[in-house]
Amino acid sequence: MPTQLLTVNAITKGFTAHQVPIVKDISFSVYPDEIFALLGPSGCGKTTTLRLIAGFEKADAGTIAMEKRILANRTVHLPPESRGIGFVFQDYALFPHKNVIENVAFGLRKASKRAKRERALEVLRMVDLTGLQTRLPHHLSGGEQQRVALARAIIARPKLLLLDEPFSSLDPGLRQTTREEVRALLKAEGISAILVTHSQEEALSFADRLGVMKDGALEQIGTPEAVYRYPKTTYVADFLGQTNFIYAHVKNGRAQTPFGRVKVEGEASGDVLLSIRPECLKIMASDVWGSGAKSGRIVGQMFKGHNLTYCVEIEGEDYFVQTDYNCPYKVGDIVMLKAISAVAVTPSNRSEVDGV
Ligand code: ADP
Ligand code: MG
16 A cells, blocks of 8 residues: 555544534545545535545544645644645635636736636636636536636645535536546546535546545445445435345354355354345246245335336235346345345444344
């Protein structure tokens, strides 16, 4: 592993209006050229974490360092403009009475007028806004405003860019293409970034690594594939997509389930809670594998274009299975499910221990 660009170590932050800290003992690192995402539901402390890193808020405890330089700890608090960090705010925060080039040039403080203009034109080219220099923000589309905010944030060549839900106010159609363009730009320019989002799809497709947040704390950090395929808790499994939870006994890496015997990833053993994604189940007319699967009835189906999800009731419990779009089964059919793989998860809440 290369040395870290940003190190966040055990930061905690509370506001007097709240009884408990909003950010609880958060630690993670961002490596050079890496795109990291903080993923979690609204109100879990994502924006506060970004604001602490940017220097708009002061942590109650913990250390933030960039390369070998301390940005914040118990005694140090560098102002935002001294941190070498760019910020794209959720609402873009453009100056309404400044035109595009003035908004962008604002991001470059110490430079001659001419140098500012030249660099502003350069970054406007990078974000594909050449020709719109003299427009006012309210004469731009949402996507264009977002690119102005991005240009302003990168004009001073920050080592790290912080992006707070930058795609959430774009139309769904524009969201994906903009996301791909921004990712390509960051990679081409070698800019490291932290994206904050409540959208699992966005975090999984945009980030090289991500941290899943719950109630101000980080629940799991890993690559998109690792957190999706090997969630450690019920919360992470659930937040990253649909899943089936089931109690089972694991022995020698295998468990007997209503979907037959299944291989359990990792080192779990004994009585555990398993998470089995809908795409890790196969639907079949009978137990052709002889694996001991129980039969059930299809009680619902959701057509999603490229695939189909059935809801199958087995012994009074509903399970979700994903199949090809042209799968022939229909509601009411008696079927069996076969599990391909499963992963043991720790219950995140007390209620989940008492009954899923
Ligand atoms: P997220 O970005 O994940 O939606 P935030 O970090 O914005 O979450 O907010 C987390 C919690 O902290 C919320 O309950 C919010 O009301 C509270 N909060 C954020 N900023 C302040 C503040 N300046 N004063 C008091 N409470 C705040
Ligand atoms: Mg927020």
